[in-house]
Amino acid sequence: xxxxxxxxxxxxxxxxxxxxxxxxxxxxxxxxxxxxxxxxxxxxxxxxxxxxxxxxxxxxxxxxxxxxxxxxxxxxxxxxxxxxxxxxxxxxxxxxxxxxxxxxxxxxxxxxxxxxxxxxxxxxxxxxxxxxxxxxxxxxxxxxxxxxxxxxxxxxxxxxxxxxxxxxxxxxxxxxxxxxxxxxxxxxxxxxxxxxxxxxxxxxxxxxxxxxxxxxxxxxxxxxxxxxxxxxxxxxxxxxxxxxxxxxxxxxxxxxxxxxxxxxxxxxxxxxxxxxxxxxxxxxxxxxxxxxxxxxxxxxxxxxxxxxxxxxxxxxxxxxxxxxxxxxxxxxxxxxxxxxxxxxxxxxxxxxxxxxxxxxxxxxxxxxxxxxxxxxxxxxxxxxxxxxxxx
Numbered sequence: 001x002x003x004x005x006x007x008x009x010x011x012x013x014x015x016x017x018x019x020x021x022x023x024x025x026x027x028x029x030x031x032x033x034x035x036x037x038x039x040x041x042x043x044x045x046x047x048x049x050x051x052x053x054x055x056x057x058x059x060x061x062x063x064x065x066x067x068x069x070x071x072x073x074x075x076x077x078x079x080x081x082x083x084x085x086x087x088x089x090x091x092x093x094x095x096x097x098x099x100x101x102x103x104x105x106x107x108x109x110x111x112x113x114x115x116x117x118x119x120x121x122x123x124x125x126x127x128x129x130x131x132x133x134x135x136x137x138x139x140x141x142x143x144x145x146x147x148x149x150x151x152x153x154x155x156x157x158x159x160x161x162x163x164x165x166x167x168x169x170x171x172x173x174x175x176x177x178x179x180x181x182x183x184x185x186x187x188x189x190x191x192x193x194x195x196x197x198x199x200x201x202x203x204x205x206x207x208x209x210x211x212x213x214x215x216x217x218x219x220x221x222x223x224x225x226x227x228x229x230x231x232x233x234x235x236x237x238x239x240x241x242x243x244x245x246x247x248x249x250x251x252x253x254x255x256x257x258x259x260x261x262x263x264x265x266x267x268x269x270x271x272x273x274x275x276x277x278x279x280x281x282x283x284x285x286x287x288x289x290x291x292x293x294x295x296x297x298x299x300x301x302x303x304x305x306x307x308x309x310x311x312x313x314x315x316x317x318x319x320x321x322x323x324x325x326x327x328x329x330x331x332x333x334x335x336x337x338x339x340x341x342x343x344x345x346x347x348x349x350x351x352x353x354x355x356x357x358x359x360x361x362x363x364x365x366x367x368x369x370x371x372x373x374x375x376x377x378x379x380x381x382x383x384x385x386x387x388x389x390x391x
Contacts, residue, residue, distance in 0.1 A: 006085035135323035168231035177217030208248025243338035295358035
């Protein structure tokens with residue numbers, strides 16, 4: 001039997017679908033505080049959760065008693081457990097991360113140790129070290145560059161002391177694919193890029209060479225199952241594709257999909273932005289949130305998990321550059337080794353089918369209200385943004 005913690009989330013729902021589609025286990029226990037019918041699932045994910053082998057248990061995993069109940073089953077103990085639960089939003093306070101990452105994860109790990117599971121996999125973060133010159137290996141000294149990663153590292157360190165737990169740790173690159181609401185679409189500002197399509201031009205901070213390594217969620221699901229059977233106790237595995245994805249690669253793909261021009265402001269202007277990052281981020285979000293809200297109203301989208309809001313941590317000049325050779329040495333083979341236009345189009349089509357994304361944003365007939373009225377106005381706004389970086 002398998003046990004999926006936070007199974008209604010992006011990776012969780014895809015992993016449930018993977019297990020069901022391949023008939024890999026006799027029972028799947030999904031524990032989550034978000035009910036499946038409230039999780040904006042696509043039809044294929046809904047179908048997987050309706051399968052008889054899937055059992056959902058509404059759980060608050062911050063509460064130890066709730067964790068114990070989630071693990072309990074009259075048919076016996078669960079053999080494999082993956083913890084995909086955690087606070088995944090950027091820009092949260094320390095108490096939120098301490099409770100939503102550290103406390104939650106350790107509650108689950110302790111219960112798994114008590115029940116002697118065959119393998120417990122903890123999903124961590126790939127943001128443990130920024131390197132431009134060479135990809136980061138698992139044994140590189142950690143220097144987390146987001147608060148989320150800082151608390152994930154604390155969990156990793158606590159797990160080392162659990163000598164009775166058979167566990168492995170996964171540090172993923174940017175995970176993308178159908179069902180993604182906060183990964184690539186948020187991390188790389190794809191939502192902002194779509195809105196900028198109507199501004200006529202897109203300016204990106206830093207350079208095209210900024211490393212933004214990726215991995216498709218289908219390969220993530222396959223890797224979880226692979227590590228259940230091939231991981232060594234206490235080992236850390238980077239999970240990344242072979243594409244060596246950069247900000248330039250992603251911008252080029254978005255350009256192909258939406259026929260948008262783009263350029264990078266370079267190091268000089270970007271360094272000005274870094275000095276005044278609070279104001280730059282505030283300006284970017286202010287320019288994007290209003291047209292997004294207008295588009296949602298226009299297309300009668302009353303509730304969606306998508307929005308173009310960017311947190312400051314996602315605009316840092318930090319490289320997500322991972323070495324995935326260790327996982328490959330266990331025999332794992334990627335099926336989607338490089339991000340492609342087709343994969344991003346699948347994500348967008350899923351948004352549209354599930355009425356999560358305003359279709360009018362894909363039409364060149366949209367007439368924006370002030371200050372999005374004309375190309376002249378738009379060009380002026382872009383110049384103002386650049387000038388604002390230096391102020």
